[in-house]
Amino acid sequence: MDRLHRVVIIGSGFGGLFAAKRLKKAPVEVTVIDRTGYHLFQPLLYQVATGILSQGVIAPPIREVLMHQKNANVLLGEVTTIDVEAKTVTHHIGDLESVTPYDSLIVSAGAGQSYFGNDQFEEFAPGLKSIDDAMEMRSRIYNAFEIAEVIETKPEIDPWMTFVVVGAGATGVEMAGQIRELADRSLRTEYRRIDPTQARVILADGGDQVLAAFGENLGAKSKAALEKQGIEVRLGTMVTDMDAQSVELTDRDGNTERIDSRVKFWAAGVAASPLARQLGDQTGAEVDRSGRVATLPDLTLPGHEEIFVVGDMASLNNYPGVAQVAMQGGKYAASQIKRRLQGDLDAPAFKYFDKGSMATISRFKAVTKVGKVELTGFIAWLAWLFIHIMYLVGFQKRITTLGHWAVAFVGRSRAERTTTAYQAVGTEDLVRQKRISDTELLYEPRMGTPHRKADSSSAEDESN
Numbered sequence: 001m002d003r004l005h006r007v008v009i010i011g012s013g014f015g016g017l018f019a020a021k022r023l024k025k026a027p028v029e030v031t032v033i034d035r036t037g038y039h040l041f042q043p044l045l046y047q048v049a050t051g052i053l054s055q056g057v058i059a060p061p062i063r064e065v066l067m068h069q070k071n072a073n074v075l076l077g078e079v080t081t082i083d084v085e086a087k088t089v090t091h092h093i094g095d096l097e098s099v100t101p102y103d104s105l106i107v108s109a110g111a112g113q114s115y116f117g118n119d120q121f122e123e124f125a126p127g128l129k130s131i132d133d134a135m136e137m138r139s140r141i142y143n144a145f146e147i148a149e150v151i152e153t154k155p156e157i158d159p160w161m162t163f164v165v166v167g168a169g170a171t172g173v174e175m176a177g178q179i180r181e182l183a184d185r186s187l188r189t190e191y192r193r194i195d196p197t198q199a200r201v202i203l204a205d206g207g208d209q210v211l212a213a214f215g216e217n218l219g220a221k222s223k224a225a226l227e228k229q230g231i232e233v234r235l236g237t238m239v240t241d242m243d244a245q246s247v248e249l250t251d252r253d254g255n256t257e258r259i260d261s262r263v264k265f266w267a268a269g270v271a272a273s274p275l276a277r278q279l280g281d282q283t284g285a286e287v288d289r290s291g292r293v294a295t296l297p298d299l300t301l302p303g304h305e306e307i308f309v310v311g312d313m314a315s316l317n318n319y320p321g322v323a324q325v326a327m328q329g330g331k332y333a334a335s336q337i338k339r340r341l342q343g344d345l346d347a348p349a350f351k352y353f354d355k356g357s358m359a360t361i362s363r364f365k366a367v368t369k370v371g372k373v374e375l376t377g378f379i380a381w382l383a384w385l386f387i388h389i390m391y392l393v394g395f396q397k398r399i400t401t402l403g404h405w406a407v408a409f410v411g412r413s414r415a416e417r418t419t420t421a422y423q424a425v426g427t428e429d430l431v432r433q434k435r436i437s438d439t440e441l442l443y444e445p446r447m448g449t450p451h452r453k454a455d456s457s458s459a460e461d462e463s464n
């Protein structure tokens with residue numbers, strides 16, 4: 001009997017998951033490889049970072065999601081090499097290396113944070129791309145208030161209660177809005193020495209408007225709403241230096257200001273997965289400044305109609321790096337594979353259907369743009385709520401999320417404020433250790449428990 005056509009999917013994010021699901025009834029063998037083991041709903045990461053939602057709600061295990069899809073297999077590990085001539089994908093889990101052959105390959109490994117050449121900032125201002133990032137941000141925010149509470153003098157307290165968010169896209173706006181709400185509503189009456197409402201929240205961006213992708217009108221309205229909420233919005237402002245204690249902002253006239261801030265977040269700029277460059281180097285496809293590989297109109301690479309690249313790591317027609325592009329790309333790639341197996345070789349080009357964009361400003365306030373229709377305020381927030389609930393994976397997760405939203409938005413509390421000391425030093429520690437990969441960190445096989453490889457000798461010594 002002929003063996004089944006083997007489809008390997010790299011990444012279980014929006015592109016990867018929707019591709020895998022579209023292949024459910026196809027006569028193929030699907031292998032999904034991801035370094036995290038879950039499907040991360042990134043648009044709600046900021047709510048994990050600010051204590052509204054638990055990480056489990058926005059990151060269901062991909063193994064569970066695909067449990068009933070009999071033709072799908074899930075492998076955990078970091079893909080390090082794609083060999084387009086041998087048609088193999090190599091991934092690592094701990095010290096183990098595994099090579100998986102494919103007949104068709106869908107690569108949807110997404111993007112990470114870009115510090116525009118200032119990688120030294122990462123240690124002081126983590127980005128928001130992963131559960132690790134969100135847990136660390138949560139820890140930094142809540143710990144800052146705790147530290148401020150035990151400090152004696154105002155000049156020493158202020159830097160701990162000055163939060164700087166860099167980048168006024170959707171993520172930056174949502175983070176700034178939530179930190180303000182946290183200080184003004186949730187924490188307002190909890191402390192005895194400090195007054196959390198005195199916290200400063202600064203949102204800085206090099207561009208001329210907030211939420212640039214939403215157009216001038218919504219950008220201006222959003223800026224006004226943020227300022228009304230008490231957020232200091234600094235536009236035309238670049239971050240030119242940073243250390244643990246402070247951040248330097250420079251405006252377009254070259255004026256610099258040093259702001260004492262112990263808590264800074266980075267929400268500006270993305271860099272595609274390094275796998276995009278690997279594919280570009282092997283196939284001759286162009287790679288742009290953000291590290292995205294240029295695909296042909298059918299999302300394949302030159303000379304390799306068996307390789308599809310979708311989502312944040314692909315560039316085609318200036319499509320934006322948003323979830324819908326990745327989902328539609330993933331579904332398209334899967335449909336193409338099915339079509340070809342049925343002998344239909346006429347490939348229609350991939351066309352992205354823009355269903356609109358939305359971002360929350362604060363509780364009950366959002367902005368939404370669908371074509372020419374622009375909504376603001378409560379109606380936009382209801383639309384945001386409906387769409388986000390609809391796209392969360394799993395009925396139980398939707399119910400839990402609604403409950404947590406009621407606690408945070410109707411009430412004043414936050415259901416998920418637990419932090420650990422380990423999370424508080426997360427990025428700093430990782431950067432110092434020259435970026436140990438997440439997989440190595442979590443799945444070092446000999447010990448079997450979460451710890452860093454670098455610590456294994458001392459752990460062994462202690463156990464002897």
Ligand SMILES: Cc1cc2nc3c(=O)[nH]c(=O)nc-3n(C[C@H](O)[C@H](O)[C@H](O)COP(=O)(O)OP(=O)(O)OC[C@H]3O[C@@H](n4cnc5c(N)ncnc54)[C@H](O)[C@@H]3O)c2cc1C
Binds near residue numbers: 038040170311322324
């Ligand atoms: C904080 C935040 C908020 C956002 N908000 C919105 C929003 O409101 N609306 C919107 O439309 N979009 C939003 N986006 C963008 C949206 O999430 C992305 O466009 C979308 O996730 C892209 O899907 P993808 O499949 O390309 O990548 P991802 O969803 O990022 O998935 C990539 C997957 O690949 C895995 N992976 C990466 N490298 C490797 C490797 N070497 N080996 C194995 N696995 C690997 C990762 O673990 C991940 O699971 C937001 C993004 C962020 C970070």
